[in-house]
Amino acid sequence: MADDTQRPVRVRVAPSPTGDPHVGTGYIALFNYAFAQKMGGKFILRIEDTDQNRYRADSEAAITDALNWLGVQWDEGPDVGGDYGPYHQSKRTAIYQEYCEKLLASGHAYRCFCTPETLAEIREECKAKKINPPMYDRRCKAIDAAEAKKRADAGETCVVRMVIPRDGTIKFEDRLRGEVEISASQIDDQVLLKSDGFPTYHLANVVDDYLMEISHVVRAEEWISSTPKHVLLYQYFGWQAPEWVHMPLLRNNNKSKISKRKNPVSIHYYRDIGILPDALRNFLSIMGYSFGGDREVFSLPEMIEGFSWERVSLGGPVFDQDKLRWMNEQYIHALSPEELADALIEWRYNRERMVQIAPLIHKRIKTLSDFASSTEYMFSGDVDYAPFAEKLKIPEVPKKDLWKGLLELVDEYDKLIGFEAEEVEAVSRAFCEKKGWKPKHVFGLLRIGSTGRKASPPLFETMAVIGKDICRRRLRELAEFIKKMK
RNA sequence: GGCCCCAUAGUCUAGCGGUCUAGGACGUUGGCCUCUCACGCCGAAAUCCCGGGUUCAAGUCCCGGUGGGGUCACCA
Structure with a gap:
């Protein structure tokens, strides 16, 4: 990798604290980390919390x-510090605004006063005219810069857009x-720059990568x-762009x-079903990567080596x-x-777990030995629904509506930040209300679904203990x- | 739909012009081991997307097609 040694290797992973810790984040972090280690470089964790709408307070710690x-460690980050901080983008807004001003001054950016409604109209128009891809028509670019500044200073809401060349092509080298x-x-x-003063990913990312002296941007495909937008930004600022590596x-x-619709994507899920961290790490390591020889089971140090x-x-x-399970078996x-x-x-x-479970089964067991059989579903991954095939229905509700409805409910659970019994219950009852389905029917289904049993301790408390991901x-x-039942 | 990326068994991959009658792994499957089950061991079925080139020689290079994916936000 001789060509990677031109400057000190500094790479980063930049997750957005908008939800559960994603396996994809772990995957990218792993490769960044392995590369940094191999090259004797630094691995940085930066929190891209510029979307105030999707921000979730508990998400960063979870990530x-x-x-x-998983076993990846960063040399610099919000929790460990470093010389290039702050490592939260939300604490760097002044920096982005400053660089945005430069772009405005050099004519590489302009203020846009179009409302979301106007933008939607433009998009509709593009669609009608079959303009591909639909794009902003740049109408605000015609506004005199001084005039635009005056309007903005007067308090008119606006965003800042970057100027893209009318023609030509942008090239870059992907590693x-x-x-x-x-x-x-x-x-x-x-x-x-959004109207709330926060930067979008594109600006923040480029400015930060430059300021943090990131040498290689290793991110997803x-x-x-x-x-190209990023490449252009580097050009506009007159900065050397990093090497691009799209995994x-x-x-x-x-x-x-x-996606979470088709796969559990939260790292917590895998932890909760009993996947060992090193096994998940090893499994992610063989995704799109081969160790060499015929080896698939290898340690992180070996991978780095x-x-x-x-x-x-x-x-x-x-x-x-299946292969993840096999990998875990090896470990x-x-x-x-x-x-x-x-x-x-x-x-x-x-003990912590027992304390959660004990109140639920307290009055339901006669001997301590009843514990195992009465809580088996609290320690397992998937459960079997086949024994309940006859019960998996709600009177008057077509099968298709039923399974689709269930999926809708799961989406509602997805939106929950925590997973306390009260919240689960509230969401579930609201769902029944919305659907006009009787709670007793829906809850019965939820009980079988989440425990694999037709009898259990109080449903929502039980679900809370089993956990959100499972x-x-x-x-x-x-x-x-x-869906598959006939 | 425009653009971009990708393409070896169902899945993860090795292969970087001849040693490939394509190797390993998951899964599937047959057997051995064994008090059961699992582990382990041995074996089997299953792949180079298609068509053109280039070359003495192509899974390997080039072009086209097809297929899959990604992306087209005041989300990252």
Whole structure:
């Protein structure tokens, strides 16, 4: 990798704290980390919290915990500090505004006063005229800059857009694919600064990567089509662009980009069903990457030792749950019986867990030995619905409406920030209300779906203990099961 | 739809012009081991998307097609 040594390697992973810690984030973090380690460089964690609408307070900690759990460690980040901070983009707004001013001054950007409604109209018009791709018509670019500034200073809401050349083409070198060339006509005048004063990804990302001296941008393939905007930004600022490395996207079984609709994507889910962190890490390591020889089971240090971009393959790897389980089996078998015992205790057979479960089964067991059989579904992954096939219905509700409805409910659960019994109940009751379905029917289904039993302790408390990720997975499986029933 | 990326068994991959009658792994499957089950071991079925070139020689290089994916937000 001689060509990677021109400047000190500094790479970053830049998750957005908008939800659960995503396996894709772990995947990209892993490759950034391995590369940095291999090159004796630095790995940085930066929090891209510029979307105030989607921001979730609990998400950042969940992400850092999950990444640590996976075994990747950053040299600089919001929690560990560093010389290039702050590492939260929300704390850097003044910086972005300052650089945005420069772009405005050099004529590489302009203020746009169009309302969301106007933008929607323009998009409609493009669609009607079959203009591909639909783009902003740049009408505000015609406004005199001084005039625009006056209007903005007077308090009129506006955004700042970057100027994209009318024609020509933007080229860049992707480390894994070689030269990629995209026509300027395909690129919209991207919004750089939102009306709330926060930057969009494109601006913040480029400014931060420059200021943090990022040498290689290792990110997912979905960013390829917006890379020209970034390349242009580097040009406008007169900065040296980093090397681009676009990793393939993790996929669902049908090859589409991995999504929570078709796969559990939260790292928490895998932790909760008892996947060992190193096993998940190893599994992610063989996604689009080969260790060499015929080895698939290898440690992180071993991966780092032989790490090379040449070993990355570009076909999108399907995230195969079966193979993950097999990988996990390898790691479990490598444990000594004592270590396995410790892992079990740390995982779920601990006091904290017992304290959560005890009140639920307290009055339902006659001997302590009844515990295991009465709580088995609190320690398992998927459950079996086949024994309840006859019960998986609601009077007057067509099968199709039923499983689709279930999926809608799961989406409602997805939106929950926590997963306390009260919230789950509120959402569930609201759902019944909306559908006009009787709670007793819906809750019966939820009980079977989340526990694999027709009897259990109070449903919502039980669901809360089982946990959000596993409940969502099980209910999606239930919907799938119902869909396939004849 | 425009543009871009990709293309070896159902899945993850090795292969970087001849050693490929394509190797490994998951899954599937047959058997062995064995008090059961699992592990382990041995074996099997299953792949180079199609068509043109280039070359003495192509899974490997080039072009076209097809297929899949991504992206077209005041989300990242």
